[in-house]
Amino acid sequence: MIEVNPQDYDIVLKIKDESDIAVSRQMAKNFAQKMNFSLADVTKIATAVSELARNIYRYAKEGYIYIREKEAGPEKAITIEILACDEGPGIENVELAVSGGYTTSERSLGLGLAGIRRLMDSFHIESEVGKGTAVIVEKRRHAY
Amino acid sequence: MKSKVVPTIKLYDYLLVPIQIELDDNTVERLQMQILHEIHENDVRGIIIDVSMVDVIDSYISFVLSETAGMAKAMGCHTVICGIQPQVALTLAQMGIRLKDIITARSLEDAIDILDELD
Ligand SMILES: Nc1ncnc2c1ncn2[C@@H]1O[C@H](COP(=O)(O)OP(=O)(O)OP(=O)(O)O)[C@@H](O)[C@H]1O
Ligand SMILES: [Mg+2]
Numbered sequence: 001m002i003e004v005n006p007q008d009y010d011i012v013l014k015i016k017d018e019s020d021i022a023v024s025r026q027m028a029k030n031f032a033q034k035m036n037f038s039l040a041d042v043t044k045i046a047t048a049v050s051e052l053a054r055n056i057y058r059y060a061k062e063g064y065i066y067i068r069e070k071e072a073g074p075e076k077a078i079t080i081e082i083l084a085c086d087e088g089p090g091i092e093n094v095e096l097a098v099s100g101g102y103t104t105s106e107r108s109l110g111l112g113l114a115g116i117r118r119l120m121d122s123f124h125i126e127s128e129v130g131k132g133t134a135v136i137v138e139k140r141r142h143a144y
Numbered sequence: 145m146k147s148k149v150v151p152t153i154k155l156y157d158y159l160l161v162p163i164q165i166e167l168d169d170n171t172v173e174r175l176q177m178q179i180l181h182e183i184h185e186n187d188v189r190g191i192i193i194d195v196s197m198v199d200v201i202d203s204y205i206s207f208v209l210s211e212t213a214g215m216a217k218a219m220g221c222h223t224v225i226c227g228i229q230p231q232v233a234l235t236l237a238q239m240g241i242r243l244k245d246i247i248t249a250r251s252l253e254d255a256i257d258i259l260d261e262l263d
Contacts, residue, residue: 018170021169029199039231043234044238046200047201047235047239054169109206112202112203114239114240115239115240118238118240119238119239
């Protein structure tokens, strides 16, 4: 899938237990707060990380979430980048999974990926059946 | 029943559930069991879930809250959620998440008024 060098990131979270979902959500929240995102954006970022961590735990059993601060675009906007990757079963129909309302879980809305896409400024997903899944999202810090 | 996840308060015929802990998946599921158990035990006619201390509500938490409200409804009980933080409401709306079977109120007082009206 994607080559990742953990040293390039500010935070590396291993997702393995259910409790790691809440931990990663809190870590993302603290990091976004330190980066001076608005309260609304801190909440969106923490919610997106919660969704990504749960998908890893639920579908791939384990994986990693990497978070870093970077500058993006010609205007060098302060940006948070989140990469979630796993070597789980992968997604058969990525387009369908991202469209919203599709789920292979019994007790779910199927709005995780579709929701993340709407909450963040950029959304990129790569998935291969039998190999794994990687989701990269970014959010720029706006002047406020 | 096992130990309570959240201490609850009986208020008139209503059960007030103030959530003051981090809602991980296990907690939210145990909370559902607790609420259903308390409706059954205490002759509750309405549930008020206060989420003013909750700073992230994601897709699964939303699902379980709605599912709980649906089950409560089957037991003759309305569910009102109050104190939802503006940025949490914004995030849910943007994600396209609707809290099915749940009435939303601005404050605890409003929640009580709404339940009184429904009876
Ligand atoms: N990391 C992953 N590995 C394998 N399959 C995945 C992964 N993430 C998502 N999927 C698949 O994509 C579907 C849609 O995911 P999404 O997060 O949008 O909804 P959900 O997890 O089913 O429900 P919700 O997130 O609303 O609780 C899942 O049901 C699952 O089949
Ligand atoms: Mg999901």
